[in-house]
Amino acid sequence: MINNSLLTHIQKYVPLNEEEQLLVASQFTQQMYKKKSFLLKEEQVCHALYFVDKGCLRNFFLTDKGVEHTTQFALENWWLTDFLAFEQEAPSNFFVQAVENSSVYSITKIKQDELLVKLPKLERYFRLILQRAYGAYQLRIKYLYSQSGEERYHHFNNLFPEFVQRVPQYMLASYLGFTPEFLSKIRAGKV
Template sequence: MKSQPLLNYIKNFVTLTVEEEAFLESKVLYRKYLKGQYVLQQGDVCKYQCFVISGCTKTFHSDDQGQEHIVMFSIQDWWTSDIGSFITQTPADYNIQCIDKTELIMFSHDVMEELYIEIPKLERFFRKIIERGLVASQKRIVRSFSLSAKDRYLYFRNQYPKIEQLIPQYMLASYLGITKEFLSKIKSQLLLEDQS
């Protein structure tokens, strides 16, 4: 069953009956993306809430100079979407691009509304997911202005060791709000500290 990873994830929050699982399964849209493909492009309306089965995506905003500002990575068992665009069905502020070959389970806006009606406990489940995302986002904002670049990197490395293995250094630098040269300097410093 393609949606088994999602069902396993949902079990951490709510318990579905066999009938509810079957109904959910009938509403799942399953898609594979190649490395470099876009799930969403800035300016388009975000039509899907996506659960990552495998692979890795980056969520970023492109400014007027074409500079990428990465705000999030999503790996296996994480969600990805431009939630503001998805909820309001207005143009997206963000791009979502696959860093690697990626498999997603996707729910359209209409399907989500249908799931909430047919399986009310899923509304609670998605509320909890969105709450967690909001908390993580707010904590990240605080870290961005209260921690040094080195401490932001150390936090990322400790919290998300799997992600660091999957992404190129320039993407991590963008996420941390620093240049890749400065990130190299931080890593060299840490290496020296470890050796002494």
């Protein structure tokens, strides 16, 4: 029996026997990334899907004026990539960066496709993961349009207090759709 965070996570959704675990484990590569290093850069062809074993990643883009906009974070047991570019094996519109020193399991599109042919029940796992991620993304968009900046911060802080402790203030502000200065005012109770 293989014991790692990726297989443990998969088995919360889909049971795997020992042979299937070995097959899954053989298709992934474990990599270490130092804080601030890039797993993917804008315009680079996206070949990999990343599962966070330890650490934190973020997905962001830059405006024409060089302003960063964080679209997603991923802590332990979360998946991250530029999903559209990964699916199409196309140049990315985003950057994926390590927020902390991170241990990540990655799989290429080719290996994922081969794995899904050999082990079709993993289609269910990836479908459930993507449905949950997409649902969370829809709620995030709703909150961006329907809540004030202060409401978004408090809502996010209540749901994900670990992010607030682990993510730099400017990244959190970018994700929530306001400036670091505004976040400082919220935290100081001056809004």
